[in-house]
Amino acid sequence: MSGDLNAAVAAGVLGSEERFRELLRSVVEVARAIFRARASSVLLLDEPANELVFEAVVGEGEETLLGQRFPAGTGVAGWVLATRTPLVIEDVGRDPRFAKDVAEDTGYVPEGLMAVPLLSDERALGVLEVLDRQAKFTLQEMELLGLFAAQAAIAVDLLQRAREAEAALGGDGRLAVVARVAAALEGREDQAGARLLAALEEVLR
Amino acid sequence: MSEHDLPAWSLPSEAAPKIALQSNWPAAITHDWAYGDSTGAGARVCILDSGVEAGHPKVGEVQSAVVVTTGEDGEPRIDPDTEGDVCGHGTACAGIVRALAPEAEIHSVRVLGPGYTGSGKNLLAGLRHAIEQGFDVVNMSLSTTKKDHATVLHELADTAYFKRTVLVASAHNMPVESYPWRFSSVISVGSHMEEDPMVLYYNPNPPVEFFARGVNVEVAWMGGETITCTGNSFATPHVAGICALIRSKHPELTPFELKSLLHLTSRNVADRR
Numbered sequence: 001m002s003g004d005l006n007a008a009v010a011a012g013v014l015g016s017e018e019r020f021r022e023l024l025r026s027v028v029e030v031a032r033a034i035f036r037a038r039a040s041s042v043l044l045l046d047e048p049a050n051e052l053v054f055e056a057v058v059g060e061g062e063e064t065l066l067g068q069r070f071p072a073g074t075g076v077a078g079w080v081l082a083t084r085t086p087l088v089i090e091d092v093g094r095d096p097r098f099a100k101d102v103a104e105d106t107g108y109v110p111e112g113l114m115a116v117p118l119l120s121d122e123r124a125l126g127v128l129e130v131l132d133r134q135a136k137f138t139l140q141e142m143e144l145l146g147l148f149a150a151q152a153a154i155a156v157d158l159l160q161r162a163r164e165a166e167a168a169l170g171g172d173g174r175l176a177v178v179a180r181v182a183a184a185l186e187g188r189e190d191q192a193g194a195r196l197l198a199a200l201e202e203v204l205r
Numbered sequence: 206m207s208e209h210d211l212p213a214w215s216l217p218s219e220a221a222p223k224i225a226l227q228s229n230w231p232a233a234i235t236h237d238w239a240y241g242d243s244t245g246a247g248a249r250v251c252i253l254d255s256g257v258e259a260g261h262p263k264v265g266e267v268q269s270a271v272v273v274t275t276g277e278d279g280e281p282r283i284d285p286d287t288e289g290d291v292c293g294h295g296t297a298c299a300g301i302v303r304a305l306a307p308e309a310e311i312h313s314v315r316v317l318g319p320g321y322t323g324s325g326k327n328l329l330a331g332l333r334h335a336i337e338q339g340f341d342v343v344n345m346s347l348s349t350t351k352k353d354h355a356t357v358l359h360e361l362a363d364t365a366y367f368k369r370t371v372l373v374a375s376a377h378n379m380p381v382e383s384y385p386w387r388f389s390s391v392i393s394v395g396s397h398m399e400e401d402p403m404v405l406y407y408n409p410n411p412p413v414e415f416f417a418r419g420v421n422v423e424v425a426w427m428g429g430e431t432i433t434c435t436g437n438s439f440a441t442p443h444v445a446g447i448c449a450l451i452r453s454k455h456p457e458l459t460p461f462e463l464k465s466l467l468h469l470t471s472r473n474v475a476d477r478r
Contacts, residue, residue, distance in 0.1 A: 073321040079255070079292045082321035083347045086378055087294075088435035095293060095426055119381050122350045139378075139398060139420060142435070146379040 020159035024056040036134040044126035086116040118153040234469040240450035245306025248449040251340040254295030256315035263300035263425035270313040273327040281330035293427040298442040300425030305446025344445040346438035348383035366390035407471035417443035
């Protein structure tokens with residue numbers, strides 16, 4: 001890795017987390033506006049923990065839900081994630097388990113819920129939800145939500161790649177030493193560092 | 206006539222009379238001929254899903270229930286299921302089939318274990334089990350996006366087709382590649398917005414072949430509840446229920462003939478006759 005490339009990756013990673021959060025938030029804000037809903041959220045799958053995490057929330061529950069986690073194998077969102085299938089429920093509060101779990105977390109139980117999986121190739125990254133729409137449901141709305149989900153899935157994919165890059169380059173990450181060496185060589189004013197890297201590259205070729 | 210009387214892969218000229226079949230299809234197919242007076246009695250319908258809550262007012266008796274889980278060797282294993290439904294989705298599908306075909310048998314094959322894990326491999330094992338059981342109709346209101354599974358699913362779908370098990374599968378309502386609904390040996394279902402549970406539309410532009418009621422459907426849910434749901438998941442059991450009615454009245458029909466009958470009784474086809 002050249003010093004320039006290292007610097008570019010480091011700069012990209014440092015700035016990315018916040019920007020991607022903004023992008024996710026913008027997706028749920030637009031979804032909420034289009035469907036004239038009380039709330040909208042993006043939940044992402046934390047694979048090692050097998051939990052769904054609220055990564056972006058607008059509207060009802062915004063203060064309490066962000067960052068909250070629950071087991072990925074429960075409830076409506078879990079079903080949507082596992083089966084990669086969109087689902088619309090008009091009176092979700094009558095699902096006894098759903099109502100109890102959500103009410104305990106937020107004090108707010110939605111009436112209606114549209115949930116759609118965030119898919120990247122074969123992987124299900126999370127779920128986009130729209131709660132309590134004012135407009136009557138149509139099949140066109142489902143397609144619209146699917147388009148939003150596709151956009152959100154791209155944002156999530158980029159976010160996760162950035163996080164992986166950050167983990168690999170920072171602290172005890174497997175590429176951290178390469179990043180540190182490259183950064184140190186990049187800071188030198190003479191050309192010795194660049195020549196060393198070029199020689200190393202030739203050896204490895 | 207035994208199948209051994211003829212070569213398996215060809216038809217000698219003198220053998221044609223041996224496979225002469227009598228068709229009792231009337232000149233004009235009507236809904237009444239297809240499934241009039243049928244209650245679904247004798248038809249065995251499998252719900253391949255999250256389990257079915259037996260005794261739910263909209264479901265009633267469940268004739269058998271098994272669950273596919275991942276065994277200690279990492280391979281799927283099949284055991285009797287005493288848990289019922291882990292989500293509500295399978296109960297919803299079973300309730301729709303029951304509403305249309307009140308006397309059909311309902312059998313549950315649960316392919317989602319605790320925590321909804323192992324869905325891909327267990328789905329294949331569950332479907333294989335369902336085909337081995339020789340069910341008349343298998344309702345699959347789910348699909349997989351895993352390409353690794355597509356080949357095996359395709360083989361299973363074809364096996365079912367030739368063994369006279371009708372697979373009714375939900376089309377994905379997002380632009381993603383998923384299976385088995387894209388295969389021509391299954392009956393794929395999307396949603397229309399009408400309220401009549403018996404109305405089907407044939408789609409001349411597949412891969413989605415039929416549209417059934419799938420918007421704001423009142424369905425059975427866990428804990429004896431009833432909720433209102435939308436999605437192709439709920440359109441699919443409408444077709445499964447109609448297939449059970451037809452199978453009950455015309456048990457001799459192959460999946461190919463049954464699909465033809467669905468086509469001929471679709472509203473956009475039948476109304477022009």
